[in-house]
Amino acid sequence: MSDTISLCEHRQRKPIPVEQRGRHLVVDLHCHLNVMAAAAVIRAQVSDPPDPLRFMSPASKAVMKQLFGQIGPKLNGVTERIADMDRLGVDVQAISPSPGQYYYFAPPELGREAARATNDGVAAAVGQHPDRLVGLGTAPMQNTEMAIAEMRRCVKDLDLRGIQIGANINRRELSDPEFRPFFAAAEELGVLVFLHPLGFTHGERLAEHYLDNIIGNPLESTIALSHLIFGGVLQDHPGLKLCVAHGGGYLPGYWGRMDHAYRAREDCRQHICCEPSSYLRKVWLDTLVFDKVQLDALVRSHGADRLCLGTDYPFDMAEPDPVGFHDQLSEADAAKMLGLNAAELLGLKVTNRAAR
Numbered sequence: 525m526s527d528t529i530s531l532c533e534h535r536q537r538k539p540i541p542v543e544q545r546g547r548h549l550v551v552d553l554h555c556h557l558n559v560m561a562a563a564a565v566i567r568a569q570v571s572d573p574p575d576p577l578r579f580m581s582p583a584s585k586a587v588m589k590q591l592f593g594q595i596g597p598k599l600n601g602v603t604e605r606i607a608d609m610d611r612l613g614v615d616v617q618a619i620s621p622s623p624g625q626y627y628y629f630a631p632p633e634l635g636r637e638a639a640r641a642t643n644d645g646v647a648a649a650v651g652q653h654p655d656r657l658v659g660l661g662t663a664p665m666q667n668t669e670m671a672i673a674e675m676r677r678c679v680k681d682l683d684l685r686g687i688q689i690g691a692n693i694n695r696r697e698l699s700d701p702e703f704r705p706f707f708a709a710a711e712e713l714g715v716l717v718f719l720h721p722l723g724f725t726h727g728e729r730l731a732e733h734y735l736d737n738i739i740g741n742p743l744e745s746t747i748a749l750s751h752l753i754f755g756g757v758l759q760d761h762p763g764l765k766l767c768v769a770h771g772g773g774y775l776p777g778y779w780g781r782m783d784h785a786y787r788a789r790e791d792c793r794q795h796i797c798c799e800p801s802s803y804l805r806k807v808w809l810d811t812l813v814f815d816k817v818q819l820d821a822l823v824r825s826h827g828a829d830r831l832c833l834g835t836d837y838p839f840d841m842a843e844p845d846p847v848g849f850h851d852q853l854s855e856a857d858a859a860k861m862l863g864l865n866a867a868e869l870l871g872l873k874v875t876n877r878a879a880r
Contacts (some may be wrong), residue, residue, distance in 0.1 A: 531876040537683065540658055542616050545555035548864030549801065549874055550847055552609075552615045553718070554769055554810045554834025558599045558622040561647030565638045567628055576624050579727030579736040587734070589808055591840055598838035601648050608837070617837065619646060620660035620688040628666045628694050633663035639674050640744040647682040658870055659687040660718055666691045668702055672709045679715055686716030686765075686872040688753055691748035695725055698748055699755025711761045716869050720769040721745050736740070737841065745773035747808070750782065756795030758803040765869055767808035769831060774825055779804055808869065810834025811861060812843055816852055828857040832866040 540828040559725060566573060577585050598604045599622065609617060627638045650659045661678035666828070672818040678684040687710065692698065698719075710717050724730055745768055752758055757789045758766070759852030773783070779801040786799050796803065812834045813819055822831060833850065843849055847870035850858050867874070 537679070537871060539871050540654070540656060540683075540685075541875040542867070542872045544863075544874050545615055546613055546847070548847075548859050549616075549872075550614050550868060551618065551833065551863040551866035551870070551872065552614045552835050552837060552846065553618050553760070553767065553832040553844075553866045553869075554720075554812060555617045555619055555837035556599065556622045556839070557602075557619040557649055559625060559642045560600060560647055562621075562625055562627070562638045562742035564628060565641050566634070569634055570630060574629050574656045576722055579723060579731050579740070580734065581731045584734045584736075585732070587716070595838045595840075596761060601755050602652050602657065605838070606653055612625060612835075612845070614705040614815065614835075616656055616658060616865065616866075616872065618658050618660055618685065619649060620718055620720070621646065621662045623690065626662060626690045626722065627664070628690065630664075630666070630685060632664060632667035632670055633802040633818075635666050636670045636674060637757060639664045640677075643674070643678050643682055643684060647684060654854060658872065660688050660716070663687050663689065663706070665689060665706070671706050674708060675706070675713065675715065675807045679713055686718050688718040688720050691719060691744040692725060697751040697755070697794075699751040699757050699778075704757070704760075707757055707761050707764055709763045714763075714765065718766045718767050718769065719748060720744060721748070735867045742773040745770060747757050747773075749773060749802075749804070752801045753782075753803045754792060754794075757808060759796050762806065765808070767810065767869065769810050769812065769836075771811065771813040771822060772804075772807065772809040772826075775804060776809065776822060777818075780827070805830065808832055808865070811850070812836055814843065816849065816872050819849070820852070823853065823857060823861075827854075828860045831861045832869070833862050 597718045620644050626644050639662050646659040650657045661684040665671050675687050676691035721741045723736045724744050725738040730736040730740050782800040808830045810818050811831050833846055835846050843870050
C-alpha cells in the first residue's frame with residue numbers, strides 16, 4: 525500500500541514555476557553538467573576506468589583536451605551557464621549529467637554511490653537557480669533494482685524531472701528483459717527518460733575526423749531506438765515518456781525501410797503488432813540536427829508535438845543559435861518546440877510572460 529501511495533505522490537509532483545522572457549517560452553532539454561564529486565568517487569576505487577575517447581585519433585584527443593580546458597567552468601558549474609542562457613535566449617535548462625558520468629562499468633554498489641553523488645550534485649546546481657534550471661538524473665543501470673530505487677529517490681527526494689540513460693548498458697541492448705522493470709517503473713512514475721549515447725560501441729573505423737561523435741553518436745541512438753521498437757518495449761509501455769537526443773539519430777530519416785521489413789518478414793514482427801514507424805512517432809526527439817531543411821523534415825514526418833529544443837550545451841557540437849534555428853516555423857509549431865512540449869514533459873508552469 526505504501527508503494528502505491530508513493531507512486532501517486534510522484535505523479536502529482538508540483539509544477540515548477542518558470543518565467544517566459546521572450547516571445548516564446550524557451551526550454552533547452554539537452555544540456556549537461558559534470559559533477560566532480562561523482563568523478564572523485566570513481567577515481568578513488570577504479571584505477572583504470574574505460575576511456576570514453578578510445579575510438580578517437582590523436583588529433584581529435586588533442587582538440588578534446590583543449591575543449592575541456594575552455595568549457596570547464598561552464599560544464600562544472602552554473603554561473604557562466606546562466607549568463608550564456610541569457611545571451612542565447614534560453615529561459616530554462618534541463619541539466620543532465622555529462623554522458624561520461626554514466627559509470628555503468630563500476631561494480632553495482634560503487635555505481636549506486638556514484639549515481640547518488642551525481643544526482644545530489646545536479647539537485648544542488650538546480651537549487652542555486654530553481655527558476656532557470658531543472659534536473660535530470662542518472663541511475664546505476666548495471667543493477668536494475670538499484671536503478672529503480674535511485675530513480676524513485678531522484679523523483680521523490682530531489683524533485684528531479686527525468687533520468688538520462690545511455691544507448692546501451694555495458695554493450696547490452698536496452699530491450700534486454702533485465703531492463704524491462706526499469707522502463708515499467710519509469711512509465712508508472714510518469715518520469716521522462718532521456719536517451720543520450722556516448723560514442724559508438726564499435727568505433728574502430730570512426731577514429732579519424734571526430735567520426736566517433738559525428739557519426740557514432742547518432743548511429744548508437746539509431747540502434748538503441750530500433751531495439752526498443754522491434755523488441756517490443758515501446759509497445760509494452762505505451763505511456764513511457766522517452767526522448768532521444770540528436771534528433772533521434774538516423775531512424776527518423778529512414779523509417780520506411782523498417783516498415784517495409786515489418787511487412788515483408790515475420791522475424792521483424794516477433795514482438796510488435798504495428799508498423800515500427802508508429803512506435804517511433806510516439807517518442808519525443810530533440811531538435812539538435814543543425815540544418816533547417818532537416819528540421820523541417822522532422823516536423824513533417826514526426827510532428828511538432830513530439831519535438832523539443834536541445835542544444836548540447838556547453839560542448840562544441842552544440843547548436844549556437846537555438847532560438848534562431850527555429851525561426852522558419854509557424855508560430856504554433858515554434859511555441860511547442862521551443863518550450864511548451866518540454867514544459868509538459870518536465871512539469872513546468874509559466875508564471876509570467878514578457879510583453880510581446
